[in-house]
Amino acid sequence: MARTIFEKSRAGRRGYRFSGEPAPAPSGIPDSYLRKQAAGLPEVSEPEVMRHYVALSTLNHHVDKDLYPLGSCTMKYNPKLNEDVAAIKGFAGLHPEQRDDDTQGALEVIHLLEEKLCAITGMDRFTLSAAAGAHGELLGMLLAKKYFVDRKQNRRKVLVPDSAHGTNPASAHLVGFQNQALPSGENGEVDLDVLNRNLDDETAVFMLTVPNTLGIFESRIGEIIELVHAKGALCYLDGANLNALLGWARPGDMGFDIIHVNLHKTFSTPHGGGGPGSGPVGVKEALAPLLPEPRVRRENGRYVLAADGAESVGAIHSFYGNFGIYLRALSYIIRHGGDGLRRISAAANLNANYVAHALDGLYPIPHGKRCMHEFVASGEPFKKYGVRTLDIAKRLMDFGFHAPTVYFPLIVPEALMIEPTETESKETLDRFIDAMRQIAKEAAENPELLQTAPHNTPVRRLDEVTANRKPILTAPLEDSTG
């Protein structure tokens, strides 16, 4: 294993040396807060630092290295132009406590991104505050709860299809709602009879992902939303799969009341070891007064950051969320424009269908190979060789690919959830398909090769059982100053 940078530390080693004495501590800081000894930072030269982190970056799998087909996560390539925009000095050097007069450009970025997200999704108002998809869900549930409390309606139930992301029921539970899972129909879509039977005067929200986690568009979405609204409940869209819809269909037009989107999925900001995330929440006009604060408003030709709404659910993040991420997402949206975003979704859906059709037969796709941006295959046929989906996933790493999402959604046994995204070329998809075919062959001929995989990675198969049963969450740091 690679050594930590602390283990590489040698006393007195430096990147740069400065002449003269170290500057004294600024005056006015109470003595109790002043450090009495060195901070214990690693002492290393510049080339050592550079090599250390470059070496670490080669040990891990990331989207700059190769395909990352992790279903429902939209691990698309993060354009480096985004980084250039986020590094513009006037933005990167801002302090959140600066006055509105000093930060008009930044406030305009926030305001413009909110407008763009409204235009893309058909919602009336957006807040960018939530720092992740699940944080957006939590906010969405808080909004729904307050919406009904303000209207003196006692609605405690949230309906969630059994194909939903696990975060959906978790978010509803955190806010104090009671979850009810709805079994999906044979075709993987919402079963309208089941929905109808479970909807009642106590139902607050129906949470839905479109396309759903099987990569299938809910063909009866209009009727679904009508049914829910007829009972006075709200419809929530988990926008994790928005990458399938850009420029083709808008959740707001479908009738959704609250949605979240993931800038780190659909809008190409860093994800998976990168980040931070951002899960903006959009609402229809009736819920707009409840949105968290602060909000950016345009008044008399200038932007202000305001917190004065009596009906707001309050703050859910310090300042106004993860601003650096907004710059990256806005850069991506403006660069592609409406037509470009539409082509992005078309290509994402085409790529997923290409892979699904190539793998169908070897890896059954129980809900049909016609999909949108992702599909769910099954590793079931390989069980007879003693090979499980986990083994297939581990073996894929030997071919230089990240594994798909496995064992989710729960309604497909031995699930392999594959989302190639639009940023992959046909050549890359073909390499992936070849690897999957090779693995299917190996499963029959040499199952042990899969059961003991991975073989070519920096670490071999991890002991996930012990890691879960007896996790070691701390490690002593050697004192590097000695």
Added chain:
Amino acid sequence: MSFENMRFSKEHEWVQFEEGSNLVTTGITDYASGELGDIVYIEFPEVGQELKSMEPMGTIEAVKTVADIYAPLSGVVREVNTVLNDDPGIVNQSPYGEGWFVKIEMSDRSELDGLMEKHEYDRMVGKG
């Protein structure tokens, strides 16, 4: 082993009963523990808690997933197998023996008739 005094739910729980007693022992089936894989944590109901048949009474966490445990029968929890807190892997090794979950005092003995016998359960999971 004999499965004569055992009944099975479609959610993969088993119930072991004795004539003349309303106290039953429950757990999850060999098939379920095999499908879940290595079990790492079990969240039990409280002793004294009232259960309603086919409603969640706890959760079972494996390396790859988390699943609800459903009450196979209505009744009151009388005992919980706390040994599993320290070593949940016992469920994988001995799902019908030392890996039992909870003992329930049934409130309605006729609910047993709604559960499956072993051969019916085996047919459901494709093993019969």
